[in-house]
Amino acid sequence: RLSDKGEILDEQVVARFQGENIIATRNDVDYVDVSPKQIVSIATSCIPFLENDDANRALMGANMQRQAIPLISPNSPYVGTGVEYAAARDSGLAIVSQYDGSIDYVDATRIVLKTKEGLKNYNLDTFVRSNQGTSLTHVPLVKQGQKVEKGQVLADGPSIDKGELALGQNVVVAFTTWNGYNYEDAIIVSERLVSDDVFTSIHIEEYTIERRQTKQGGEEITREIPNISENARKFLDDDGLVIIGTEVKPGDILVGKVTPKGQTQLSPEDKLLQAIFGEKSKNVKDNSLRVPNGGEGIIQAIKRFPREKYELSADVLEVIKIYIVQKRKIQEGDKMAGRHGNKGVISKILPLEDMPHMEDGTPIDIMLNPLGVPSRMNIGQVLEIHLGMAAKKLGQKVSTPVFDGMTNEELIEIMEKANMKNFG
Template sequence: RYEEIDGQKVKGNLDKYSLLKFVRSNQGTCYNQRPIVSVGDEVVKGEILADGPSMELGELALGRNVMVGFMTWDGYNYEDAIIMSERLVKDDVYTSIHIEEYESEARDTKLGPEEITRDIPNVGEDALRNLDDRGIIRIGAEVNDGDLLVGKVTPKGVTELTAEERLLHAIFGEKAREVRDTSLRVPHGGGGIIHDVKVFNREDGDELPPGVNQLVRVYIVQKRKISEGDKMAGRHGNKGVISKILPEEDMPYLPDGTPIDIMLNPLGVPSRMNIGQVLELHMGMAARYLGIHIASPVFDGAREEDVWETLEEAGMSRDAKTVLYDGRTGEPFDNRVSV
């Protein structure tokens, strides 16, 4: 059997594997798969084709590798608080993509059906610029707090009419446009880029709840940089809140001039007895000096003796501590620090 690929006839069967691109998870985070093979590559059974979230070249890859120091800094890491370098913000090391879902329903009411429309009372043309003919926001539009997503009007009773509307009603005897604006707008802090819009109609045979004629779902994607007040966690239950983001030049630095990225409170280790984080710290530093990649399986990873051997191989001292210099003064700290 022959298949045509890129204009050329190729012998064999053509298999297609669809990747999930920017799908919203239940937690509002972004699930994205990316191919790690190229056109023309020859692949065999069992070979990895694409990476997903928390994966790198087919291997589990949780979190990011950063330079961490166990030390106090003017009390800013009191009670498990975390001090972070501005480099991690600037380089988007911990920047994440979030997708929020908003929906608007057009229902049957006692006064008549609600209508999704672009014709909304007391709304200027400027506010409608990103809506299509149906009154629904277009994909790719950038929206901010309070912007219209779905234009919707609801019939209102005579009791809801203002005095002026009732007067016009009485003089001209005509039914004034008795509708009120019930449009879906971007909530506070929900601005971003419109990623997708889904429209469901009862007339088209879509299954909708009783009384609902039309349902519109809008997906907004946001790029969020890490900031003070955000929570972070390691692999050993060592969690904390970012208390301060320091300029890169104020962070303590190694003898070779490399500034550290994160400062953790050393008091977060002894009482909790999660020594794994300290062993991970030492192993990571040794791997950095040796320029190697280390895979340490859960419950069957590097033992304490393996860590000491790796430290010796890297030419580091057995306690793996190093002299750190204060980024503000250039003076070395009184005690050596685990980094």
């Protein structure tokens, strides 16, 4: 406790001395922390009710936030800690205005800001592949003619919702069992999460093929592939490359490539016939790039790297990269995790009518095993569920900073405002 002058009122306080926590008198204290959350990282400071979690589980929660996959419709949390906006703004993935001004033009690819210094352009990313194979896309938040201030977020990046960090979704969670399907931390989810694309994400897969110089001659990128029907080549252009925008399935040809076979000793008559009739197919082998199993999607981009313009390996004549966009829905076997180190694998996706429901008829979205709470000592997830439900009913979002957050009494008070029972 501090006085109006900033003096410590308590005779004894908890202090840090040479890396150890000790009880010290107020006269021995030389420095005071600016904020309770300054001793933890950005990821850890995003965990609500952190002080109610075991340290090992808090560490897991912080680490697994880094593994979150950007969703197609992110939602900022009902229960936050107050650092979500700063974390998103400072991440470098959101587009932040560097000037005061007004929006002159906006579309999916750029934002033009009118300032005293002139027009300023902000380019937006659309379906850019990350190193993890996820899609990075900017979504504009501003409209033409809107006034903006320096430091204001102009466009959301991946896992950002209206300028706030949004790594997951706000769903109705219950701690209950269901025929043993959530044994050993398994998770049961509602079919609604699949049909409504709640946890659906966009992924971009990269496939590479090289055209090489062999002892028998150079490989060739072509549409004329031996022993391949016209129907199998229908998606290829004249150069032997798949057409951008094509929806491909496993086994479809992406790049047609033929490799010369070893030249057998031909008689002059055979050489003449080959020259006249072009019987090339007998001397080349099909080495085309095809879509692997599970690689279906839409062709997003094709990049060619010829030897004349790029530095390639000694025998490589050209490198071709094909990018396929996939829309992946949540499925059995996927890993899910909360912010309190409460992780698990989806064991069952139930139809909406089979999910349990609350007194007012609201169906549950996710069922977790109640035995996953006491032994792990991450009680923060239970408090978050209660506060989140109350915040949803009141139609407002709540911030509870780490080590300086909401008390049990304040939580019960908010639940009573939302006409919720403070037990059960």
